[in-house]
Amino acid sequence: MKRFLVGSLSAIAAVVMVMGSVYGADAGSEADPLVSKSYVDDKIEQVMAKIGTGSSSGTTSSATAATFTPVSVAVGKTIVGGEGTEMILRAGKANVVISGSEGITDATTGQALYNGHKATLNHLTIIPRNDGRGFKVTEAAWFLVKGSYTIK
Structure with a gap:
């Protein structure tokens, strides 16, 4: 009975430690990023490519850079x-x-x-x-x- 109790407590302690490390990391920190750096870099490259070619991906705009x-x-x-x-x-x-x-x-x-x-x-x-x-x-x-x- 004593072995069962010690084994159960050890298992519970291990689960608590693992869960604490998973949930303990701050969301958005380097340990737990909201998005990966490679995803952001890919999106930036796509936007820069569209800007470079002047593509508006189907939208029409007649806005001009008029100034006073x-x-x-x-x-x-x-x-x-x-x-x-x-x-x-x-x-x-x-x-x-x-x-x-x-x-x-x-x-x-x-x-x-x-x-x-x-x-x-x-x-x-x-x-x-x-x-x-x-x-x-x-x-x-x-x-x-x-x-x-x-x-x-």
């Missing part, structure tokens, strides 16, 4: 934006010019700006259509423009 361009506009001139053009008045003064009844979107406040409204400095405005909407400058101005525009 600083534009100086003289007093009395009008800057007219094309469809989807974004403008920010950085210096000077300007009034909204609209040929129809719809406005220009002030994305900063979420409001529409209508004909004759004074443009606010540093507010992002969006020209929704290519129908002659823009800003008439009343004091020499600088705009940041992303998209197509003309100065009249």
Whole structure:
């Protein structure tokens, strides 16, 4: 009976020690990684190969790397934006010019700006259509423009 008890306790102790070493390793550590380094290296190589060939794997995207361009506009001139053009008045003064009844979107406040409204400095405005909407400058101005525009 004593041998049975000692043998059973030894077996239980061995199981506890093995389980402790398995569960004792921190998840994500070098002893127990969440993913293997070779798996990550393979995925990085696949992504780099796609970037190198310009492959988009079936997805279509028309995004361009458009950036804001600083534009100086003289007093009395009008800057007219094309469809989807974004403008920010950085210096000077300007009034909204609209040929129809719809406005220009002030994305900063979420409001529409209508004909004759004074443009606010540093507010992002969006020209929704290519129908002659823009800003008439009343004091020499600088705009940041992303998209197509003309100065009249």
